[in-house]
Amino acid sequence: MTVMDTTPSSAAVATDAVAATAQEAVEAAQPAVEREIKMAARGVNVFYGDTQALYEVGIDIANNEVTSLIGPSGCGKSTFLRCLNRMNDTIEGCRVEGSITLDGENIYDRALDPVLLRARVGMVFQKPNPFPKSIYDNIAYGPRIHGLASGKADLDEIVTTSLEKAGLLEEVKDRLDQPGTGLSGGQQQRLCIARAIAVKPEVILMDEPCSALDPIATAKVEELIDELRQDFTIVIVTHSMQQAARVSQRTAFFHLGKLVEEGETNQIFTNPQDQRTHDYITGRFG
Amino acid sequence: MSEHIVKSYDEEFSALHNKLAHMGGLAEEQLASAIDALDKRDTELAQKIIDNDDKIDELEREIEEKAILMIAKRQPVAVDLREIVVALRLAMDLERIGDLAKNIAKRIFAIAEPRPTRGLAGLGQMGRLALEQLKNVLDAYVQHDADKAMEVWRSDEEIDSLYNAMFRELLTYMMEDPRTIGACTHLLFGAKNIERIGDHTTNIAENVYFLVHGETLDDERPKSDTTSMTHVSYSQD
Numbered sequence: 160m161t162v163m164d165t166t167p168s169s170a171a172v173a174t175d176a177v178a179a180t181a182q183e184a185v186e187a188a189q190p191a192v193e194r195e196i197k198m199a200a201r202g203v204n205v206f207y208g209d210t211q212a213l214y215e216v217g218i219d220i221a222n223n224e225v226t227s228l229i230g231p232s233g234c235g236k237s238t239f240l241r242c243l244n245r246m247n248d249t250i251e252g253c254r255v256e257g258s259i260t261l262d263g264e265n266i267y268d269r270a271l272d273p274v275l276l277r278a279r280v281g282m283v284f285q286k287p288n289p290f291p292k293s294i295y296d297n298i299a300y301g302p303r304i305h306g307l308a309s310g311k312a313d314l315d316e317i318v319t320t321s322l323e324k325a326g327l328l329e330e331v332k333d334r335l336d337q338p339g340t341g342l343s344g345g346q347q348q349r350l351c352i353a354r355a356i357a358v359k360p361e362v363i364l365m366d367e368p369c370s371a372l373d374p375i376a377t378a379k380v381e382e383l384i385d386e387l388r389q390d391f392t393i394v395i396v397t398h399s400m401q402q403a404a405r406v407s408q409r410t411a412f413f414h415l416g417k418l419v420e421e422g423e424t425n426q427i428f429t430n431p432q433d434q435r436t437h438d439y440i441t442g443r444f445g
Numbered sequence: 446m447s448e449h450i451v452k453s454y455d456e457e458f459s460a461l462h463n464k465l466a467h468m469g470g471l472a473e474e475q476l477a478s479a480i481d482a483l484d485k486r487d488t489e490l491a492q493k494i495i496d497n498d499d500k501i502d503e504l505e506r507e508i509e510e511k512a513i514l515m516i517a518k519r520q521p522v523a524v525d526l527r528e529i530v531v532a533l534r535l536a537m538d539l540e541r542i543g544d545l546a547k548n549i550a551k552r553i554f555a556i557a558e559p560r561p562t563r564g565l566a567g568l569g570q571m572g573r574l575a576l577e578q579l580k581n582v583l584d585a586y587v588q589h590d591a592d593k594a595m596e597v598w599r600s601d602e603e604i605d606s607l608y609n610a611m612f613r614e615l616l617t618y619m620m621e622d623p624r625t626i627g628a629c630t631h632l633l634f635g636a637k638n639i640e641r642i643g644d645h646t647t648n649i650a651e652n653v654y655f656l657v658h659g660e661t662l663d664d665e666r667p668k669s670d671t672t673s674m675t676h677v678s679y680s681q682d
Contacts, residue, residue, distance in 0.1 A: 401520055428522045430659030441525045442449050 194221035197362060197392045198243060198280075203257035205238050205247065212238045216257070216418045218411055220362075225384060225393045227403035227424070230413035231439065236396050239413065240364050243394060244280035245273045261362070278305050281360035285367040287347030289339030289354070294331050297339040297350055298322065301358040317357055324390075325353035326383050345376020352383060356391075363387065365395040369402060381406050400440055404428045412436045454519055461511050461532050465539075468504040469583040472539045475501070475546040476579060476642065480572035482550060483565065483635065486557045494550035501543035508536040524659070531656045535586065538645040538652075542579065545638040545645075552631040564615050564632045571607045571639045575646065578604070582649045586656075594653035597646060598662075604643035605670045611636040612672040640670060 198220040205213040213235045220226050220243075228236040238247070245266060247253045259266050266276055278301070289297050298318045301307075308314035318335070322328040327349045331342070339350050348368060355363055365384075369377040384393060384406045397403050403410050404424060411421040412435070420433040431437045438444050449455050475494055482490040512533045515521065521529055549572075578597050585593035615629045615636070654662045 400522065404522070429526070431523055437523055438447060440522050442451060442454065442519075443447050444450065 194219070194224070196220070197222045198259065198261050198394075200239075200242070200259045201257055203239070203242060203255065203259060205235070205242060205256070206252075206254045207250070208252040212416055213242075214416045216413075218418060218421055220392060220394060221409070222392050223388055223390075224409055225388050225395060225407040226409040226411060227407035228394065228396045228411050228413060229398075229400060229403050229439075230419075231444075232398075234413040235416040236411075236413045237366055239418075240366055240394060240396050243362070243364055244277050244282060246277075246282065248273055278358045279360055280362040280364060281355035281358065283348070283351050283355050283363065283365045283368050286371050287344060287351050289342070289347050289350050291338065291340055293336045294322075294339045294342070294350060295335040298354050298357045301354060305358055307358060321353040321357040324356050324387065325349045326379060326386075327353055343376070345372050345379060348372060348376065348380060349383065352380070352387075356387070360391065362392045362394065365393065367396055367398060370398060377402070400428075412439060414439065457511065457515055457519075458525075458528065461508065461515070461529070464504055464508050464511065465532055465535055466587065468501060468508065468536060468539050469586075471497070471501050471504070472542045472546070473576065473579055473583070475543055476572070476576050479546040479549040479553075480569055480576065482553050483572065484569050486553060488554055488557050491550040491553040495547055498543050498547040501540055505536045505540040508532060512536075524656075527656050527659060531652045534652050535649055538648050542642050542645050545642050549635050549638050552635055555631050556628045563618055564611070564629060567607065567611045567614060568632055568635055568639070571604060571611065571636060574604055574607065575639045575642045578643060578646045582646050582653065585653050586649065589653070589657050591654045591657035594650040594657075598650040598654075601643045601647045604640060608636055608640040609671055609675075612675065 196219045199218070200220075201217050203213055203216040204211060216235075216239055218226075228240060230236045241247045242255055242259060243266075247255060255267060261276070261279065264271070266280075290300060292300070295318055298321050299308075299314050302314060302317050308317055319328065319332075322331065327346060330346060331337075331350075339347065342350060348371075352363075352368075368384075369380050372380065381402065384395070387393060395403075395407065407424045409421065410424045410427040412419045412427065412431075412433070414435050420427065420431060420436045422432075427436065428440060431440060475497060478490055478494050481487070482494065512529045515529055516526075519525070578600060582594060582597040585591070585597065612633065615633050619626045619629045651662045654660075
């Protein structure tokens with residue numbers, strides 16, 4: 160005689176529940192991290208003469224995050240970047256509408272001095288552009304004109320710390336009196352980053368900072384960006400999608416002057432919500 | 446899906462998809478032949494299945510090579526990346542399905558002579574169900590149809606419960622007549638192989654879901670293979 164005992168008895172399964180639970184799992188995956196907003200843009204329109212370059216752009220830029228702006232050429236990403244420290248003021252016929260705030264303060268307020276704004280919101284450009292001065296003076300220039308150093312020793316300290324933060328100190332410490340233009344391209348770019356840091360900005364804007372650099376120098380700058388994030392808020396325009404994916408926490412995709420999609424970088428590059436974002440990052444239109 | 450700006454990228458994708466379709470077709474064919482050979486205890490067909498397994502293995506290697514090269518060259522993101530990752534995983538599941546079909550084929554030699562009279566019908570039924578599931582899931586993959594894939598995912602339970610029934614049935618035969626232990630053990634392993642094929646099929650279904658939605662299906666699939674906990678006591682009155 161045989162006796163069989165099966166434990167547990169075959170489980171009853173509610174198959175309808177499967178789809179519903181999958182949906183809940185998707186919703187539960189949204190992070191609940193509190194972001195501290197450093198800069199906020201609302202309804203930003205930019206015109207060059209009669210041509211509108213940006214349409215109703217709204218975005219929050221959070222503290223200690225790297226936000227990358229991506230999109231095809233002419234999409235308005237650099238225009239938007241330049242709005243963040245009023246670099247557009249210098250362009251003839253350029254008009255900015257809407258509001259952009261830094262710590263809740265409107266940066267387009269008439270009472271605000273753009274020079275002081277640019278000390279708080281620094282910029283690094285595509286092509287390294289050191290002053291035709293010594294390495295030391297390249298960095299000391301900003302602190303001097305803004306009166307940030309109380310004496311020679313203080314200025315020395317600022318120069319050293321800035322070079323250190325930019326990861327350049329070891330390479331140049333014995334030749335601070337040599338011209339900055341004599342450095343390699345990658346070193347020059349890090350010198351420009353050191354120069355931007357020297358005035359203790361709160362936000363650093365970078366306009367394609369690696370597009371003129373070789374892969375090794377690019378890697379060094381990317382590593383630097385990640386370190387700088389601890390102390391600064393960084394906004395970077397890049398044509399390299401892989402770079403955006405590597406260095407940033409948030410990514411904003413611009414197309415034809417509009418902000419199409421903004422969100423966590425991981426999500427944008429794995430599962431973008433907008434078809435245009437999807438087509439752009441997968442190389443389906445340019 | 447619109448085309449990539451770089452045409453050769455699209456050509457690489459279609460080559461990858463063609464290889465997978467070929468591999469899927471072969472895996473189906475191997476399983477169908479295994480069921481057929483089992484029904485008829487056809488050792489000639491069984492040998493053919495064993496010989497054909499190399500083709501599936503070779504295709505897996507080719508798919509893996511293509512996929513790795515594409516990742517290195519194109520640095521794919523979003524749906525492109527999912528297509529490639531899913532292709533890699535599918536190839537692995539299909540290769541395993543091929544192995545399991547081959548294993549069934551090998552057992553046909555062992556049961557060809559001392560013919561087990563019972564248990565074969567149940568095994569055939571299980572096999573046909575697994576084959577249908579495999580066909581459906583491969584269709585779902587080709588059509589990027591996540592709903593269809595989820596249907597397969599849910600119906601794996603049927604295979605599991607058939608397997609449970611087979612397990613009990615075969616144990617009973619063995620206890621009734623110890624001379625059948627050899628053949629019944631082979632049938633039991635055959636049933637286990639088919640149950641595993643069902644599991645690989647549900648893996649594929651999960652991957653189709655991931656491919657379409659970009660989210661992993663992190664639900665625990667309803668498991669109803671209880672044989673690992675089945676206790677059988679044998680007493681002689």
